[in-house]
Amino acid sequence: MSTQRESIHGQWSNRWVFVLAATGSAVGLGNIWKFPYITGENGGGAFVLVYLMCIAAIGIPIMMAEVLLGRRGRQSPINTMHELAVEEGRSIRWSLLGWSGVVAGFLILSYYSVIAGWALAYVYDASSGAFRGLPAEEVKNLFSAMVANPGALIFWHSLFMLMTMLVVARGVRRGLEAAVRFLMPALFVLLLVMVGYAINTGAFSQGLAFLFTPDFSKITPEGVLIAMGHAFFTLSLGMGAIMIYGSYMPKQASIAKTSIIVAMADTVVALLAGMAIFPIVFANGLEPGAGPGLIFQTLPIAFGQMPGGSFFGTVFFVLLVFAAWSSAISLIEPAVAWLVENRGWSRNKASLLCGLATWLMGLGTVFSFNLWSSYTLWGKTFFDLLDFLTSNIMLPLGGLFIAIFAAWVMKPSSTADELALAQEGIAYKAWWFLVRFITPLAVTIVFLNAIGLL
Numbered sequence: 316m317s318t319q320r321e322s323i324h325g326q327w328s329n330r331w332v333f334v335l336a337a338t339g340s341a342v343g344l345g346n347i348w349k350f351p352y353i354t355g356e357n358g359g360g361a362f363v364l365v366y367l368m369c370i371a372a373i374g375i376p377i378m379m380a381e382v383l384l385g386r387r388g389r390q391s392p393i394n395t396m397h398e399l400a401v402e403e404g405r406s407i408r409w410s411l412l413g414w415s416g417v418v419a420g421f422l423i424l425s426y427y428s429v430i431a432g433w434a435l436a437y438v439y440d441a442s443s444g445a446f447r448g449l450p451a452e453e454v455k456n457l458f459s460a461m462v463a464n465p466g467a468l469i470f471w472h473s474l475f476m477l478m479t480m481l482v483v484a485r486g487v488r489r490g491l492e493a494a495v496r497f498l499m500p501a502l503f504v505l506l507l508v509m510v511g512y513a514i515n516t517g518a519f520s521q522g523l524a525f526l527f528t529p530d531f532s533k534i535t536p537e538g539v540l541i542a543m544g545h546a547f548f549t550l551s552l553g554m555g556a557i558m559i560y561g562s563y564m565p566k567q568a569s570i571a572k573t574s575i576i577v578a579m580a581d582t583v584v585a586l587l588a589g590m591a592i593f594p595i596v597f598a599n600g601l602e603p604g605a606g607p608g609l610i611f612q613t614l615p616i617a618f619g620q621m622p623g624g625s626f627f628g629t630v631f632f633v634l635l636v637f638a639a640w641s642s643a644i645s646l647i648e649p650a651v652a653w654l655v656e657n658r659g660w661s662r663n664k665a666s667l668l669c670g671l672a673t674w675l676m677g678l679g680t681v682f683s684f685n686l687w688s689s690y691t692l693w694g695k696t697f698f699d700l701l702d703f704l705t706s707n708i709m710l711p712l713g714g715l716f717i718a719i720f721a722a723w724v725m726k727p728s729s730t731a732d733e734l735a736l737a738q739e740g741i742a743y744k745a746w747w748f749l750v751r752f753i754t755p756l757a758v759t760i761v762f763l764n765a766i767g768l769l
């Protein structure tokens with residue numbers, strides 16, 4: 316049976332727009348800011364290998380599952396889950412999965428916006444020539460001074476939230492398509508420039524060895540959990556963002572092909588970011604495990620030394636802001652779409668309310684870098700806790716339930732129909748096996764291992 320639902324929020328013009336939008340959601344701070352610093356904190360190569368395995372064996376199959384659920388339901392994740400559960404004759408409590416995604420998106424955006432604010436501040440610094448000739452030590456001080464200043468962080472966080480909610484308010488087609496068409500390719504080119512610079516730093520091979528030589532003695536059960544959580548985070552999975560983008564996808568587009576393209580593009584960007592950053596870290600005797608400030612304490616060294624550095628630095632941080640922007644939009648879109656569908660609100664009103672709530676929550680992250688930096692729970696600041704809870708617990712759990720729904724609750728005839736794959740064919744069978752057995756098992760094992768039960 317083929318479903319004929321249409322989304323009231325509009326549809327992408329063609330499948331390439333879906334690929335761009337999903338890549339826009341996937342490629343963001345997760346690739347360029349987070350991947351390098353968590354790789355640095357977790358010892359390099361072995362962590363990268365686990366992360367790549369999670370992308371291939373868990374990320375791609377779950378992405379396909381999320382897109383297919385979205386396209387079949389054609390509504391916000393909460394209503395999609397409700398509708399599909401009814402269609403399969405199951406409990407409407409499955410819509411809780413949509414709710415947990417809305418909450419995760421809200422929590423992630425609250426801190427995501429603060430970090431994107433750092434990138435905005437660095438656009439300003441780079442363009443005013445603040446990095447020129449700056450030694451590594453001073454670059455570090457510049458970063459420390461910025462995060463120590465709550466007023467500045469609030470200013471940039473507010474600006475970023477405003478930018479995000481403006482696009483969200485304009486709606487899917489007009490707002491999102493325009494934002495992703497040119498900027499992703501441009502970011503890619505700039506990363507290549509940075510890798511080109513890194514090749515000349517003298518520590519390129521050391522950087523590569525750090526990234527790609529696995530040393531399993533350096534990885535802990537928590538490191539494995541972080542690698543898996545990051546696979547979800549970087550591909551925007553487990554919270555309905557990709558599901559809602561799937562709901563705007565034209566019926567003819569191939570879910571398998573588009574998901575693989577998006578995951579590959581995302582992975583390549585993360586690896587390029589790592590290849591740009593670690594050579595600079597080693598060439599300047601810096602600490603790979605420096606934490607969330609890593610890219611802000613390394614890239615400006617390069618921009619301060621290379622010819623045309625102020626120009627490249629400005630363009631780089633502008634593109635980083637755009638990458639963060641197109642991800643931020645997808646973090647809040649499920650909540651806004653639900654308010655429009657169920658409360659009958661205008662997009663403007665829904666965006667305003669969601670934006671204000673997220674902004675307020677973001678203040679907690681702002682203060683966790685200064686006024687509240689000494690308040691910790693299990694050694695984690697407010698920001699660390701929020702990040703841990705969302706990336707390493709909520710998203711993998713969301714993914715687990717998406718897998719269970721797609722491969723245990725839905726009939727194979729429904730999923731094969733939506734994926735447009737023959738139910739007896741090898742491609743469908745491989746997907747079904749991964750989503751039905753491997754994903755739930757892997758997520759469960761990693762969880763149990765991390766809490767010390769295995």
Ligand code: PFF
Nearest residue numbers: 341343344345548549551556
């Ligand atoms: N994938 C984004 C990144 O890597 O920066 C972050 C993100 C966006 C996570 C949307 C989750 C999401 F639903």
